[in-house]
Amino acid sequence: MVTKLERPNGLNVVAGLVVFAASLLLAGAVSAQETGDRLAAFKLFTKCEAINLRVGGLHPIAEDINLSRDSLVATAEGRLKDVGLYDPEADTYLFLNVNLTSEAFDLIMALKKHLYDEYSGERRPATTWATGATGTHGGTSDTILASIDGSMNKFLAEFQKVNQHACN
Numbered sequence: 001m002v003t004k005l006e007r008p009n010g011l012n013v014v015a016g017l018v019v020f021a022a023s024l025l026l027a028g029a030v031s032a033q034e035t036g037d038r039l040a041a042f043k044l045f046t047k048c049e050a051i052n053l054r055v056g057g058l059h060p061i062a063e064d065i066n067l068s069r070d071s072l073v074a075t076a077e078g079r080l081k082d083v084g085l086y087d088p089e090a091d092t093y094l095f096l097n098v099n100l101t102s103e104a105f106d107l108i109m110a111l112k113k114h115l116y117d118e119y120s121g122e123r124r125p126a127t128t129w130a131t132g133a134t135g136t137h138g139g140t141s142d143t144i145l146a147s148i149d150g151s152m153n154k155f156l157a158e159f160q161k162v163n164q165h166a167c168n
Helices: 010-044 069-082 142-162
Strands: 052-055 093-100 104-117 122-136
Touching (some): 069 093, 104 142, 122 142
Antiparallel strands (some): 093 104
């Protein structure tokens, strides 16, 4: 017995292709959102455990604009303490570095988490999240400290969003 396969009419083929394409688009959107959420969690999730703060060295120009390591620490560490996220003994830390010239600055703020490398078997700090700012300082530390405060706002907002359930 031979069965003859009938060719579907053109409308059915087009409708099938439209449904297939729509399902791919929806699956792509869901997986893109899921991927974004997973990446954010990788970057910032700490189970709401407190973090340390480490500050890089300053160029001698810092003295000329009244910028000190203590003022950097006070600005960033104070914000972490205000929200209960500061622990000087924590392995995970927020790294703050300010590079200076006579007229400009470059600020780098990075969360460093200890990650395990399965190939070497070592656990080392690695940057998982970073932000920064570049600008002119006008001969004072005010713009730099304001930029640190703004970067802290960004960090804390993103950190609290990712760690929300763990922090409750």
